[in-house]
Amino acid sequence: MHFRLFQGDCIEVMRSLPDASVDSIVTDPPYGINFMGKHWDYDVPSVEAWKEALRVLKPGGHLLSFSGSRTYHRMVVNIEDAGFEIRDQIMWVYGSGFPKSLDVSKAIDKAFGAEREVVGKREQPDIRGGSFQNRARNGVSGNVEILETAPATPEAEKWQGWGTALKPSHEPICVARKPLIGAVAANVLTHGTGAINIDACRVELSGGVDAAEFENNHRVTERLPGEYDGQPLGLHDGGWKQRVGDAVIPPGRWSANLIHDGSDEVVSAFPSAKGQQGTTGKRTQGHCFSRVTAEGGGIAPRVDSENSAARFFYHPKASRKDRDEGNDHPTVKPTEVCRWLLRLVTPKGGTTLDMYVGSGSFGKAAMLEGFDFIGIEREAEYLDIARARIAKAQAEMFDAEEEL
Numbered sequence: 489m490h491f492r493l494f495q496g497d498c499i500e501v502m503r504s505l506p507d508a509s510v511d512s513i514v515t516d517p518p519y520g521i522n523f524m525g526k527h528w529d530y531d532v533p534s535v536e537a538w539k540e541a542l543r544v545l546k547p548g549g550h551l552l553s554f555s556g557s558r559t560y561h562r563m564v565v566n567i568e569d570a571g572f573e574i575r576d577q578i579m580w581v582y583g584s585g586f587p588k589s590l591d592v593s594k595a596i597d598k599a600f601g602a603e604r605e606v607v608g609k610r611e612q613p614d615i616r617g618g619s620f621q622n623r624a625r626n627g628v629s630g631n632v633e634i635l636e637t638a639p640a641t642p643e644a645e646k647w648q649g650w651g652t653a654l655k656p657s658h659e660p661i662c663v664a665r666k667p668l669i670g671a672v673a674a675n676v677l678t679h680g681t682g683a684i685n686i687d688a689c690r691v692e693l694s695g696g697v698d699a700a701e702f703e704n705n706h707r708v709t710e711r712l713p714g715e716y717d718g719q720p721l722g723l724h725d726g727g728w729k730q731r732v733g734d735a736v737i738p739p740g741r742w743s744a745n746l747i748h749d750g751s752d753e754v755v756s757a758f759p760s761a762k763g764q765q766g767t768t769g770k771r772t773q774g775h776c777f778s779r780v781t782a783e784g785g786g787i788a789p790r791v792d793s794e795n796s797a798a799r800f801f802y803h804p805k806a807s808r809k810d811r812d813e814g815n816d817h818p819t820v821k822p823t824e825v826c827r828w829l830l831r832l833v834t835p836k837g838g839t840t841l842d843m844y845v846g847s848g849s850f851g852k853a854a855m856l857e858g859f860d861f862i863g864i865e866r867e868a869e870y871l872d873i874a875r876a877r878i879a880k881a882q883a884e885m886f887d888a889e890e891e892l
Contacts, residue, residue, distance in 0.1 A: 519556030538570030548682025583753030690740030848874025
C-alpha cells in the first residue's frame with residue numbers, strides 16, 4: 489500500500505489525475521455550516537468538484553461522502569447533478585455530541601442589559617478542543633467552567649429553558665455510484681468496481697454464547713439446493729453450509745445503512761429485541777440467516793446473548809486513539825469507521841481517493857486496510873498532520889508484513 493498527498497484546491501489537483509484511475513472515493517468534505525468560524529467550511533463542495541470526482545472514478549466506482557444534518561440536501565443534490573447515481577444514505581449515529589444552542593433566556597436579559605445572579609457552576613468540554621465525539625472517545629482532557637445563572641427579568645423568566653438547537657447525534661453519509669457500463673457483472677469483471685463488499689463489512693454476532701450450543705445450532709442436517717462438497721453456496725438461505733454434518737459459523741449479519749458508536753447513550757435508545765426464540769416450521773426463501781434443524785428443515789432459534797436491537801447494526805470496537813499527538817484538526821473521524829467504509833466500497837488492492845484529506849483519517853485507514861491512497865488538502869498545517877499519521881500507519885503495516 490502506497491500513498492500520495494497533494495496540497496491545493498481539490499478541483500485543480502483532480503484535473504491532473506487520469507480518467508477512471510481510482511476505485512473509490514471516501515471523503516469528509518466541508519459541511520457548509522461555518523464550523524467554528526473556519527473559512528474552508530463556508531459551503532458544501534460544488535457541482536464542478538463532484539464532476540471531477542466522477543471523471544477520475546472508474547465506471548461503477550462508489551463515492552461515500554459525509555455531510556451535516558442541516559446541509560445534506562445541498563451536498564447530495566450537487567453530487568447527483570454532477571452525474572452520480574444516489575444509491576443510499578448511511579447514518580453515523582453517536583452519543584457524544586454536544587448541543588450548540590443559544591440560551592434564549594440569557595439572550596433576553598442581555599438585550600435588556602440586566603445582570604443575572606450566579607446560582608451554580610458546572611463543567612463542559614471545551615469545543616475548541618475538537619469534535620465532540622472524538623473528545624469523548626479518546627479521553628481528550630480540557631473542560632471549561634460554565635456559570636449557572638437565574639433569570640433577571642420577567643421576560644427572561646418566561647423563556648427559561650428555551651434554546652435554538654437540538655443535540656447533534658448523527659451525520660449522514662451519501663452513498664453514490666458512477667454509472668455502470670453495461671450490467672453489474674460485466675462492469676465488475678471489466679473494471680473491478682460496481683459492487684459493495686458485503687462479507688467484509690458484516691456485523692459480528694454477539695458474544696457470550698455457549699460454544700457447543702452455538703455449534704449445534706449451525707450443524708448442517710440436510711443438503712441445500714445447488715450445494716456440493718467442498719464448495720460453499722452464496723450467502724443466502726443458509727448458504728454458508730457445505731456438507732451434511734458440518735458445523736460452520738455464519739459470517740455475521742448483513743450490514744444495514746445505519747452505524748453507531750456503541751456508546752451507552754446510543755445503545756440505550758434502541759428497544760429490547762431478543763430475536764427469534766423458537767424454531768420455525770420451514771426455511772424462509774432468501775433469508776440470509778436461515779438454518780436447517782434436525783427436526784426437519786426449520787430455522788433454529790437465535791442464540792444472541794444481548795437483548796438490545798443495537799446489536800443488529802455495525803459499531804466500531806474501541807481500540808487505538810484517533811487523535812494522535814499533534815493532531816488538532818476539529819473534525820477527526822474514528823479510524824475504525826473509516827476502515828469499515830473503505831472496505832465496503834474499495835476492491836482488494838484498489839486505490840481510494842480523499843478529496844478533503846484533513847488530518848488524514850481515511851489515509852491512515854487505507855494503509856491499515858492495504859489500499860493505495862491519494863489525498864488532497866488545501867491547508868498546509870493539516871497536510872503535515874495527515875502525512876505523519878498516514879506514514880506511521882504505513883510503517884506499522886510494512887513491519888507487520890515483514891514479521892509474517
